[in-house]
Every structure is written in structure tokens, then in C-alpha cells.
Amino acid sequence: MAIFVKATVAACLFCQIQAGAQTLFKDDFESDSSLFFWQHQGEDAANIVHEAPFSGTGAIEVSLGSANYLYREVLLHKSDELATNGFYTRLYFKIIPSPTFDPTLKTTADFNIFSFELLTFKEKGCLNPWIYSMGVFDGKFSLAIGVRDSVAGNPDYFPHDKSCMLVGPGTWHCLELFLALRNDMLFDSLFFDGTFMVAQKILFREKAESFKALILGATGTKQTSGVRSIMYDNLTVSSRRIGPEPAIPVITHPQQDESYVSPSPTFTWTSDNFTDSVAFEISSFDNIHVTDSLFYCRDTVRFSTPFTDNTGYRVKARAKNIFGAWSAWSDFHPFFVSHSPIPVKIDTRFSVSLDQSLHNRPGNLFYYNDSMVCTIGLPTDSIETMYMLLNVSHESFTNKWDKRWKIFDPAKNWIFNISLRKEKLLYIHSGGKWVPLSEAHFSGSAIDTKMMPLVWERTAFTNRSVALVFAFKTIHEAGIWHISTQFVERGGKTSYAPPVFFVIQKRPFPRWIIISLAALVSLLLGTTIIRYILKKKAAAALITPAMTETARTITRFLNEHYQEKLSNEDIGRVVGLSGHRAVSIYKTIISDTPFSTLTNIRIERAKELLAAGIKSVSETAYETGFSDLRLFQRNFKKITGMTPTDFREKK
Structure with a gap:
């Protein structure tokens, strides 16, 4: 046996990127259909889960029960150029600890993360290579790569029974493995979370023929203490390095x-x-x-x-x-x-922030009737009054600060102040004076609550912060809204917090409804197509040689008598059938009616006469069986795309 190990980046030369790269297979585990491509070992060994996948909507979870694993054949033959030049396998995995997992203890948590089954010329299979857990140290799982030089040979870890990767539980990690078979030697290189870890080459005592299968899970192990399962996502096998998924900037x-x-x-x-x-x-x-x-x-x-x-x-x-x-x-x-954004000095000790955790939407984006949590941070408890202005900025965006805000237009603006004295009250501006918000709910109040752009939900006060919770009515204009805040301390000192902004827009049509409608339309369209195909097949199954000969006889009759005025009965009489039955048989065989065929015959003959310049347009019409000149002109243009006159002049 000969095993060569060199943990340098230069070993990445084994991991050359091949021209004409191809993806051998890819599984994102988005739906239960993915399970059909995998063989299961163990009862309830794996399930598709939709909670916290790495990407997309699904991932596969393999339970670490006794000898549970998933198995998928790939059979990359050594004689194939791909196996000779090498290929890459990339997958994301996450170790799910059990409720009994104790990160402070050192354990021998032994289980497989991922492995290939190597097939020898004697048709014996063995795991080679495999990514294997060696135990738990300092709250993390220690992983190593295992290799064998033969079916019965003892495994050898890199580097020699020591870990080369530390994996935290409950966190997604990216594993990439390069493999190649050349002259009975296995080349492998390992990348972990995008970082090169190790490159190896192993000379086999027994000649290897191919990589038979890919395996996920704890093959042949006992119940693993402290580990419930392993989740997998985004599995790809390719002839070139795929690399980690690109990060969103x-x-x-x-x-x-x-x-x-x-x-x-x-x-x-x-x-x-x-x-x-x-x-x-x-x-x-x-x-x-x-x-x-x-x-x-x-x-x-x-x-x-x-x-x-x-x-x-x-x-x-x-x-x-x-x-x-x-x-x-x-x-x-x-x-x-803006060249002149704020004409006053900003005091960064004050802060205004918007909480989007209620809606799980980034970018300070709110829809109509959304609840907004606005938190104002106060650096001192000496603040007596706070003024807050909410304004739709694009409506009056100007360099002149005093004209930038429409103070008394509630659809575009709302201004209020909060008293932070012993009796904490919130006031709004109405009728040229400040009125407590609570009075807006009393009958006979001068405040028109219908015109209030906000639905006030609650206000919370502490010594150093104020939390305001409110929702926007549809009276507001959609766009970018601006929050400007002024503070007055005891003694009259005025300060301004850094301004913030948010976006209000109409709530989009629910995506699930769009998907459902698209699925319904696709279902109806597919049903219609299937019914049409089945109907055509059923009709074709009923066609007899006699019906085919009937259609040929009718076509010959139309070519010979196109100048005459014909009816369904005339056509049926030629083949010894009723007019309705003759037309039905003709349409089944030709997929067109006899009179549509007759019109095409007449127009083709008319084109010949017009091109020769022998007859006038009206003479051509009557010569070819049309009793109405306007009907002739309409049919001629419908079939040829031009009028009879234009056709004759062009020819």
C-alpha cells in the first residue's frame, strides 16, 4: 500500500477545471419526488423538510438511527473520460443535535456525513473516500476524510487519525470533493466552506473499476449519542468545480x-x-x-x-x-x-429606528395597514418635549427647507409632539393648536378621525426611550416617507436626531393566489390538450380502408367539378352515402371539410387564369365556380393575402 498526503494549495493542481463542463446530476430536495431517486436503508430514514433549508423551499433530513442512510447509484466508469479527468461533488449539510447533546463533553460521536462507494474489478464495494465524524471537542464535531487501499484494508484518516474540519451543530456548511481514477490510483481533494483542506492520492492493491454510488448518512453505525439527524441541500455532481453558492452582497x-x-x-x-x-x-x-x-x-x-x-x-x-x-x-x-439635505446640526446621541421584525421585510418597506414600531432613543432624561414629523418626501422635495414639508396636509404629512414631563401625553395639531390624541376619540371633538392618516395602537415610555406603534391608512400616498425628529431639553436647548425614512406601497397580490391561478390554468389547458389528443386517437382508431377510399373519391370529384354549384347531397351521391355522412368521413380523414377543399381548388385555378392574363377578374370568378364576385374577392385575399387585381398586376 502507498498513501501520499500533501496538505498544500499546490495540490489543487489535481482539481483542474475541465473544458466542456457538464452537470451529471443535481438535487435540491425541493419536494417529495426527490426521494424516488434514492434507496432508503432503515425505517423512516429520510424525509423532505421545509423548515430552514439552505436555499429554496426544501432540504432532506436523514435520521441517525441504527444503520440509516440514503444510497444513489452514479456508476462513473474508469474508462470514461469524466472519471479519468476527475469530477466534483458539492453539497451543503447541517448536523442537528439531539435534546441530550452536551457541548461541554467530549464524546465519540461516530457517523458518516457523506461517502462514495468504490467498485473493484472483483465487484466488491467499499466506502472510499468518506467524510466521517471522529467525536465532539469544545462543542463542535470533529470531521476527517477516510480512505482505504483495499476492500479489507484498514481505513486511514488525514492526517493520521486527526481532524481536519470542525463543524458547529445547527449551522449549514459547504463540502466539496474532487475525485479521479487514474492508473489504479485514487486522487481526492477536499474543500470545506470554500477553503482547500487536503489533497491525497491512494494506490490500490485491488484495481478499482468505477464509483458505484453516492451515500448520505450514518452507514453501518450504531445509535449516535447527541446527534438526531443530518440535513442536506443543493447536491451537485459536475465535471468542474461548482464552488460555494454565491453570497448576496x-x-x-x-x-x-x-x-x-x-x-x-x-x-x-x-x-x-x-x-x-x-x-x-x-x-x-x-x-x-x-x-x-x-x-x-x-x-x-x-x-x-x-x-x-x-x-x-x-x-x-x-x-x-x-x-x-x-x-x-x-x-x-x-x-x-440632495445637495442641501438638512439645514440644522444633527445630534447623533439621539436615534430613531424602525422595527421590521413584525413583517419580516427588509429595507424599511411597509404596506398599507401594516403596524410600524418606531423607537426613539434618548441620551438623557432631561428631554421635556419631542416633535416628530412624518412626510412623503417625493411630493415636495426641494432645496428650500421651509417649503419641503406640507405641514397641514394629512394625506402627505402628519406632525405630532410628545410631552415627556411627569404626565406623558401625545399631542396632534388641529385647528391651529396642539390637542391631546386621546380627545380625538371623544364625540364632538374638533378632530376628524377619518382624516387622521395613522391608526394609533400604543405608546410605551421608559427613561431613555419612547416606542410608538401605529399603522398607516390607505389615505397616504405611496412613496418614500421621511421622519424628522426634534427634541427640546430643560432650559430650551433644541436637538435634532438623524433623519430616517421608509417606503409605503400597496400590498402586492398574494403570491400563492397567482401560483394557484397559474396552476389551475395549466391544469385546464393540459386537460383540454389531453382530451383533444385522445379524441384524435379514438377517431384514428376507427378509420377503415373504405373511409380512406371515400375521401379520395370525393377529392377527385371536387377537382373535376369545381366550376359547378355543388351541395352536400351532390358529394354524398358520388360515393353512395348521405351528404352528412360523406362530409363526416371526409373531415375525419382530411381534417378539413369538402367545401374548404373546393374553395382552395377554385382559388388555385383562378391564380392560373389571372397569371396568364386571359380573363378579367369577374370572368375568372365565374369561370372558377364563384357566383358572387365579392365572395370571390374575399376568399382570394384570405388565401393569398392580396386582391385578385393586385395579384394579376404583380404577375
Whole structure:
């Protein structure tokens, strides 16, 4: 036996990327149909789960009961160019601990994560190589790669019974394995979470023929203490390295809570170490200004053309990694462009934040009737009064600050103040004075509650914060809304918090309804097509030689008597049948009616006469069996696309 191990990046030379790459198979485990492609070992060995997959809507969970595993044949023969040049397998996995798992204890949690079954010329199979758990240390599972030089030989770990990967429970990890068979030698290279770990080559005592199968789960092990199951997702086998899934870039500037930027802002983002380039799509909220750009730099970019001043924009981005795969688009990230955003000094000790956890929507996006939680952080308990202004910014976006807000238009603006003295009250502006909000609910109040743009839910006060919970009515205009906050301390000192903004828009049509309607339309269309095909097949099964001969006789009769005025009875008389029966047989065989065929014959003869220039249009019509000139002209244009006169002049 000879085993050579070299843990250097240079060993990646084994992992060459082949031209003409192909995907051998891919399984994202999105639905129960994935289970049909796998053989199960053990009762209830695996299930498709839809809770917390790595991506998409599903993943597969393999229970670590006694000898449970999944098995899928691949049979990559050694003589095949793919197995000789090598291929890559990539999958994501997550170890699910059991309720008895104790991260403080060292255990011998032994189970397989992933393995290939190698087939020898004697048709004996063995796991080679396999990714194997060696135990738990410091709350993490220690993994190693196992190899054999023969069916009965003892396994050898890299590097020699020591771990090369530490895996935290409940976290998704990416595993990539390169394999090749060359001259009875196995080449393998391992990447973990995108990082190169080890490259090996193993010379076999018994010649290997092919990789027979791919195995997921705890093959041949006893009940594993502390581990309930393993989840798998995004399994791909390819002739080239797929690499980790591309990470969606996170836009860090302009920040979500930063309202105004200069017309030539700097965009910054974060991504993973494999990002090659980032594409940006920026559009104004009126969709007039749209910019698409692709950048091959990292982390920071500035557009060469300035953005339009006093305009609201939204930006999203996606990244391409070094393996050529694109990520999904990020969520839209709104920002404002203004040369003179705020004429007052901002005190960063104060803060205003919006909580989106109620709706699980990023980017400060709210729909009508959504509840919004607005939290104001106070650096001191000496604040006596707080004024807050909510305004739809795009409606009056101007460089003149005093004209930027429409103070008394509740559909575009709402202003209120909060007294933070001993008696904490919230006031709104009505009739030229400040009125407690509670009075808006009394009969006879001067406040028209129907015109109030907000549905106030509750207010919570502490020494250093105020939490406001409210929902927006549909009276508001859709667009970017701005929150400006002013604070008055004891003694009259005035401070301004950094402004924030959010987006209000109509709630989109529920996606499940769209999917259901599309599925229903597809079902109805498919049913109609199937019924049509079955009807055609049934009709074809009833066709006899006599029916075919009847159709030929009718066609000959039409060619010989096209100048005459014919009826169904005339056609039926020729073949000794009733007119209705003769037409029915003809339509079954020819898929057209006799009179449609007759019209085509007459038009073809008319084309010959018009091209020869012997007859006038009217003479041609009567010569070819048309008793009505207008009927002739209409049928001629329908079939040829031009009038008889135009046809004759063209010829």
C-alpha cells in the first residue's frame, strides 16, 4: 500500500477545471419526488423538510438511527473520460443535535456525513473516500476524510487519525470533493466552506473499476449519542468545480437609516471572499432614471455620472463569484439624493429606528395597514418635549427647507409632539393648536378621525426611550416617507436626531393566489390538450380502408367539378352515402371539410387564369365556380393575402 498526503494549495493542481463542463446530476430536495431517486436503508430514514433549508423551499433530513442512510447509484466508469479527468461533488449539510447533546463533553460521536462507494474489478464495494465524524471537542464535531487501499484494508484518516474540519451543530456548511481514477490510483481533494483542506492520492492493491454510488448518512453505525439527524441541500455532481453558492452582497452605504446622500455617492458593500464582481441596478421611485452597471472591483464604487438632485432612488445588487455563478438580487435599498439635505446640526446621541421584525421585510418597506414600531432613543432624561414629523418626501422635495414639508396636509404629512414631563401625553395639531390624541376619540371633538392618516395602537415610555406603534391608512400616498425628529431639553436647548425614512406601497397580490391561478390554468389547458389528443386517437382508431377510399373519391370529384354549384347531397351521391355522412368521413380523414377543399381548388385555378392574363377578374370568378364576385374577392385575399387585381398586376 502507498498513501501520499500533501496538505498544500499546490495540490489543487489535481482539481483542474475541465473544458466542456457538464452537470451529471443535481438535487435540491425541493419536494417529495426527490426521494424516488434514492434507496432508503432503515425505517423512516429520510424525509423532505421545509423548515430552514439552505436555499429554496426544501432540504432532506436523514435520521441517525441504527444503520440509516440514503444510497444513489452514479456508476462513473474508469474508462470514461469524466472519471479519468476527475469530477466534483458539492453539497451543503447541517448536523442537528439531539435534546441530550452536551457541548461541554467530549464524546465519540461516530457517523458518516457523506461517502462514495468504490467498485473493484472483483465487484466488491467499499466506502472510499468518506467524510466521517471522529467525536465532539469544545462543542463542535470533529470531521476527517477516510480512505482505504483495499476492500479489507484498514481505513486511514488525514492526517493520521486527526481532524481536519470542525463543524458547529445547527449551522449549514459547504463540502466539496474532487475525485479521479487514474492508473489504479485514487486522487481526492477536499474543500470545506470554500477553503482547500487536503489533497491525497491512494494506490490500490485491488484495481478499482468505477464509483458505484453516492451515500448520505450514518452507514453501518450504531445509535449516535447527541446527534438526531443530518440535513442536506443543493447536491451537485459536475465535471468542474461548482464552488460555494454565491453570497448576496449586503449594501453598507448608503445605510438604511441614512436619508440623504450627495449626487455622487460612494456605494460600499460586503460579500464573501469568492466574489468576482458585483452588478448594481439603481432606479428612481418614478422609474424615470434607471442605471445598470457591472463592477469588477471590490467593496467600493462610485458612478461616473451624478444622480439627479432632490430625487429618491432605490438600489439593489447581486454578486458573481469566481466560479461563474450569480447570486440572487439583494432587497431594494432606498436612498435620497440632495445637495442641501438638512439645514440644522444633527445630534447623533439621539436615534430613531424602525422595527421590521413584525413583517419580516427588509429595507424599511411597509404596506398599507401594516403596524410600524418606531423607537426613539434618548441620551438623557432631561428631554421635556419631542416633535416628530412624518412626510412623503417625493411630493415636495426641494432645496428650500421651509417649503419641503406640507405641514397641514394629512394625506402627505402628519406632525405630532410628545410631552415627556411627569404626565406623558401625545399631542396632534388641529385647528391651529396642539390637542391631546386621546380627545380625538371623544364625540364632538374638533378632530376628524377619518382624516387622521395613522391608526394609533400604543405608546410605551421608559427613561431613555419612547416606542410608538401605529399603522398607516390607505389615505397616504405611496412613496418614500421621511421622519424628522426634534427634541427640546430643560432650559430650551433644541436637538435634532438623524433623519430616517421608509417606503409605503400597496400590498402586492398574494403570491400563492397567482401560483394557484397559474396552476389551475395549466391544469385546464393540459386537460383540454389531453382530451383533444385522445379524441384524435379514438377517431384514428376507427378509420377503415373504405373511409380512406371515400375521401379520395370525393377529392377527385371536387377537382373535376369545381366550376359547378355543388351541395352536400351532390358529394354524398358520388360515393353512395348521405351528404352528412360523406362530409363526416371526409373531415375525419382530411381534417378539413369538402367545401374548404373546393374553395382552395377554385382559388388555385383562378391564380392560373389571372397569371396568364386571359380573363378579367369577374370572368375568372365565374369561370372558377364563384357566383358572387365579392365572395370571390374575399376568399382570394384570405388565401393569398392580396386582391385578385393586385395579384394579376404583380404577375
